[in-house]
Amino acid sequence: MRTRSETVRLEGHAKQAIETGRNRLILAGCLIGLAFVAVSARVVELSALRNHSEPALSASSVDTTLTVGRADIVDRNGLLVATSLRTPSLYADPKEVLDAEDAAFRLATALPDINPAETAAKLASDRRFVWLKRNLTPREQQQINSLGIPGLHFFDEWKRVYPQGSLTAHVVGFTDIDDRGISGVERSFDDVLRGGREPLRLALDLRVQHIVRQELAQQIATFEAIGGAGVIVDVNTGETIAMVSLPDFDSNVAGQMDPDALFNRATLGVYEMGSTFKIFNTAMALEAGTATMRSGYDATNPIKISRFTISDYHAKRRWLSVPEIFKYSSNIGSVKMAIDVGTEGQRAFMAKLGMLRETALELPELGRPMVPNPWRPINTMTIAFGHGLSVSPMHLAAGVAAMVNGGIRRPLTILETDTPSPGERIISERTSHDMRRLMRLVVDDGTGRKADAEGYIVGGKTGTAEKVGGRGGYRRKALMSSFVAAFPMQKPRYVVLVMVDEPKGTKESHGYATGGWVAAPAISRIIARSAPLLGVAPVDPEAPEIRRDLMIEVPVEGGKRLASF
Amino acid sequence: MSAIARTDTSIFGRWWWTVDRWTLGALFLLVLIGALLILAASPPVAERIGLNAYHFVQRQFVIMPVAVALMIGVSLLSPLQIRRVSVLGFAATLVLLVIVPLAGNEIKGATRWVSIAGFTMQPSEFAKPFFAVVSAWMFAEWRRNDGFPGHVIAIGLYLMTVALLLSQPDLGMTVVVSAIWFGQFFLAGLPMILVGGFIVAGIFGLIGSYFLFPHVASRIDRFLDPSAGDSYQVNRSLEAFMNGGLIGTGPGEGTVKAYLPDAHADFIFAVAGEEFGGLACLVIIALYAFVVLRGYARLLSEQSLFVLLAGTGLLTQFALQALVHMASSVHLMPAKGMTLPFISYGGSSLLALGLGMGMALALTRKRFGGEDLP
Numbered sequence: 001m002r003t004r005s006e007t008v009r010l011e012g013h014a015k016q017a018i019e020t021g022r023n024r025l026i027l028a029g030c031l032i033g034l035a036f037v038a039v040s041a042r043v044v045e046l047s048a049l050r051n052h053s054e055p056a057l058s059a060s061s062v063d064t065t066l067t068v069g070r071a072d073i074v075d076r077n078g079l080l081v082a083t084s085l086r087t088p089s090l091y092a093d094p095k096e097v098l099d100a101e102d103a104a105f106r107l108a109t110a111l112p113d114i115n116p117a118e119t120a121a122k123l124a125s126d127r128r129f130v131w132l133k134r135n136l137t138p139r140e141q142q143q144i145n146s147l148g149i150p151g152l153h154f155f156d157e158w159k160r161v162y163p164q165g166s167l168t169a170h171v172v173g174f175t176d177i178d179d180r181g182i183s184g185v186e187r188s189f190d191d192v193l194r195g196g197r198e199p200l201r202l203a204l205d206l207r208v209q210h211i212v213r214q215e216l217a218q219q220i221a222t223f224e225a226i227g228g229a230g231v232i233v234d235v236n237t238g239e240t241i242a243m244v245s246l247p248d249f250d251s252n253v254a255g256q257m258d259p260d261a262l263f264n265r266a267t268l269g270v271y272e273m274g275s276t277f278k279i280f281n282t283a284m285a286l287e288a289g290t291a292t293m294r295s296g297y298d299a300t301n302p303i304k305i306s307r308f309t310i311s312d313y314h315a316k317r318r319w320l321s322v323p324e325i326f327k328y329s330s331n332i333g334s335v336k337m338a339i340d341v342g343t344e345g346q347r348a349f350m351a352k353l354g355m356l357r358e359t360a361l362e363l364p365e366l367g368r369p370m371v372p373n374p375w376r377p378i379n380t381m382t383i384a385f386g387h388g389l390s391v392s393p394m395h396l397a398a399g400v401a402a403m404v405n406g407g408i409r410r411p412l413t414i415l416e417t418d419t420p421s422p423g424e425r426i427i428s429e430r431t432s433h434d435m436r437r438l439m440r441l442v443v444d445d446g447t448g449r450k451a452d453a454e455g456y457i458v459g460g461k462t463g464t465a466e467k468v469g470g471r472g473g474y475r476r477k478a479l480m481s482s483f484v485a486a487f488p489m490q491k492p493r494y495v496v497l498v499m500v501d502e503p504k505g506t507k508e509s510h511g512y513a514t515g516g517w518v519a520a521p522a523i524s525r526i527i528a529r530s531a532p533l534l535g536v537a538p539v540d541p542e543a544p545e546i547r548r549d550l551m552i553e554v555p556v557e558g559g560k561r562l563a564s565f
Numbered sequence: 566m567s568a569i570a571r572t573d574t575s576i577f578g579r580w581w582w583t584v585d586r587w588t589l590g591a592l593f594l595l596v597l598i599g600a601l602l603i604l605a606a607s608p609p610v611a612e613r614i615g616l617n618a619y620h621f622v623q624r625q626f627v628i629m630p631v632a633v634a635l636m637i638g639v640s641l642l643s644p645l646q647i648r649r650v651s652v653l654g655f656a657a658t659l660v661l662l663v664i665v666p667l668a669g670n671e672i673k674g675a676t677r678w679v680s681i682a683g684f685t686m687q688p689s690e691f692a693k694p695f696f697a698v699v700s701a702w703m704f705a706e707w708r709r710n711d712g713f714p715g716h717v718i719a720i721g722l723y724l725m726t727v728a729l730l731l732s733q734p735d736l737g738m739t740v741v742v743s744a745i746w747f748g749q750f751f752l753a754g755l756p757m758i759l760v761g762g763f764i765v766a767g768i769f770g771l772i773g774s775y776f777l778f779p780h781v782a783s784r785i786d787r788f789l790d791p792s793a794g795d796s797y798q799v800n801r802s803l804e805a806f807m808n809g810g811l812i813g814t815g816p817g818e819g820t821v822k823a824y825l826p827d828a829h830a831d832f833i834f835a836v837a838g839e840e841f842g843g844l845a846c847l848v849i850i851a852l853y854a855f856v857v858l859r860g861y862a863r864l865l866s867e868q869s870l871f872v873l874l875a876g877t878g879l880l881t882q883f884a885l886q887a888l889v890h891m892a893s894s895v896h897l898m899p900a901k902g903m904t905l906p907f908i909s910y911g912g913s914s915l916l917a918l919g920l921g922m923g924m925a926l927a928l929t930r931k932r933f934g935g936e937d938l939p
Contacts, residue, residue, distance in 0.1 A: 028881070043806065
């Protein structure tokens with residue numbers, strides 16, 4: 001039991017507590033009241049004081065990423081390769097459409113290419129949003145507006161436009177209707193292009209690209225080939241100056257192209273390159289020291305190994321010096337050079353050259369080399385003359401660049417660069433100099449004479465590979481004829497590669513469809529036309545310092561020496 | 566109106582003459598407005614998710630009379646009965662809250678729903694009113710009874726409830742519960758130094774949740790910098806008010822409901838703003854303010870600290886829920902999905918509100934004698 005005084009005290013407590021509570025309740029009430037006033041004020045501000053004469057819905061429903069559009073793509077000289085245009089797209093809210101049949105019929109008068117029946121079905125559906133046509137012209141938009149059909153609306157979208165059409169198709173790629181990069185640079189630089197405002201500058205020179213495409217197309221037409229690839233690479237920076245794969249497509253309408261046209265032979269296709277690989281084989285042997293410019297091998301008899309016979313196309317049936325092996329493209333001599341270096345040495349050299357993995361090119365379409373596994377002595381022998389290891393044409397171009405530029409391998413790039421990668425030394429300056437002399441020899445006096453371009457000191461190597469048939473084994477009639485060149489050989493600046501897929505011999509070529517007949521003439525014309533644009537001045541090939549630089553003494557068996565180029 | 570005689574001493578007769586009929590009227594008006602807005606806002610939402618157009622309308626119209634009946638039924642109780650019901654109810658909801666993470670259904674990244682006998686319900690909605698009453702009792706006992714550690718018990722109950730809510734996670738509900746509880750503690754005479762301390766703790770709690778819960782962080786980022794991310798819903802909501810103007814586009818003429826996924830629940834105020842206009846929104850705000858402030862005013866003359874605290878807690882919960890919903894949709898605060906009391910779609914929410922406001926009505930009834938409860 002509580003005493004009376006306790007009860008009073010407690011009651012006093014309670015009184016005081018309730019008094020505090022009341023006072024603080026008034027404060028809480030004020031705060032709540034203020035909050036209600038704030039919300040009311042905001043409602044009044046939004047509904048009465050904002051300018052709402054224009055419905056804000058359609059204008060601001062544009063996605064923020066769409067308000068900027070993709071960045072442009074330009075070539076190394078700033079010429080436009082890809083850009084974005086803002087165009088209206090037509091959609092409908094079928095619920096607002098009064099008479100679907102009539103609306104579709106009238107719409108067809110403004111847009112003759114839409115199907116009225118299909119459109120009527122779309123307009124009669126019970127969805128709230130259907131696309132009718134994307135990316136209209138201003139004239140079409142005007143005509144549709146003047147039809148005054150209720151329920152039709154426009155939505156501004158960006159449309160990707162490629163002013164160069166097919167010229168840059170395989171490099172630039174294309175985007176889908178929602179402006180996402182699907183292939184080529186559009187895909188590999190999708191993030192950069194989406195967010196960027198600065199144009200993306202490619203290493204490509206559109207003028208040179210055009211020359212390469214034109215000359216390649218002419219060879220394909222002349223020799224009734226199924227396709228081809230043409231590439232120019234700057235040997236000192238790794239920049240891709242031109243890259244063509246035929247057949248190609250128009251980036252503006254890429255969606256409807258057949259897969260063969262979309263296939264990039266220059267980067268995605270991997271092929272056995274044939275004799276052009278003798279460049280690497282020779283450099284490897286010279287660098288290893290197992291062969292010298294004065295040594296040689298007996299190429300009298302074909303090599304027989306298990307069920308294969310390796311023989312020469314231009315058989316001399318005698319001892320050949322190293323320069324002769326290169327000049328006459330002797331398979332027998334090349335195989336013997338490779339055997340002396342050994343399987344491990346060859347494999348290491350190819351790995352160092354980057355022939356065993358994808359190129360560094362910034363494109364999504366990169367072919368992975370087909371590498372023999374295990375790498376047996378028989379592979380060593382076939383790789384010596386370019387069979388048994390499949391690489392893309394870009395691999396070949398990059399490898400040759402490292403052979404002629406003083407021996408430095410640099411990663412390829414599709415973008416213009418002021419600061420080329422320092423690269424990695426593959427062969428010595430001296431070996432590189434020997435290779436330049438050997439490659440010049442081929443054009444001056446060997447299988448590649450048709451590749452020469454007056455004054456530009458072209459050097460190179462032919463390649464004619466039989467394509468692998470569907471059931472294994474090689475198809476004699478299906479060739480991959482190529483020529484890889486560099487110029488000017490006294491101080492190389494560019495590597496040029498032309499490859500023609502399945503050419504057929506003509507009367508003019510006496511039925512031949514080899515690299516020397518099919519690809520070499522294109523090399524000559526490409527260099528003659530593009531060297532002035534690339535700032536390479538012609539020189540006198542008979543000038544003494546050039547003769548001295550590129551002269552080769554061809555040793556003959558028995559110690560007698562012949563001077564030759 | 567006066568079909569009930571002053572001398573009628575039946576339970577209902579006494580109720581009629583003591584209950585706050587003005588508040589009751591305002592609540593009825595809100596329910597009617599809610600019916601109208603559900604008819605306007607929910608059919609497009611239902612169609613979009615592939616349901617019958619009147620799916621939400623039908624469900625809401627079934628629950629509405631039940632909620633109103635519940636409210637009136639509860640308001641017939643005496644404060645003492647309210648307290649007893651709440652203690653039992655609170656214990657039951659705590660059990661359910663423990664069960665939810667184990668047996669609940671996950672919806673949109675949170676587990677808040679539990680199925681009982683074929684009905685899905687959200688226990689956290691019911692925890693709110695019961696918690697308010699129970700903690701009010703504890704605070705009142707603490708002040709009335711020197712030796713009784715009511716405030717300690719209240720702190721314990723609070724921590725337990727909050728822990729359960731955060732495990733779902735239901736941050737919105739946690740904030741509301743915290744605000745109510747703190748308000749009651751404040752009213753019950755928390756020393757001013759500690760008031761400051763709790764405010765600081767609350768701020769730290771919010772900052773902590775910013776770092777702990779990624780979805781909270783992204784919402785706050787988007788509120789502070791609308792370009793930082795997808796503020797699609799808020800933008801649509803603001804456009805709705807602008808499109809509507811003062812008098813609105815007219816019932817059914819709005820477009821925002823076609824774009825907002827939760828137009829019938831978390832953004833129903835925007836639908837009201839677009840179709841019925843800013844003036845109608847002001848009427849809705851006024852109704853809420855009227856109910857809350859009139860309730861506060863009636864509690865001022867209350868003699869019982871328990872009734873004062875419980876009533877304030879219930880009314881503040883009602884006010885906060887309305888304010889958070891409305892402030893979110895006019896972008897005065899980061900978007901927080903909260904139902905607009907008696908207007909938004911949501912069965913658990915509606916029933917819990919009927920319960921809570923029924924208790925508030927019961928507590929604000931005129932009681933003669935002014936004696937404190939035992």
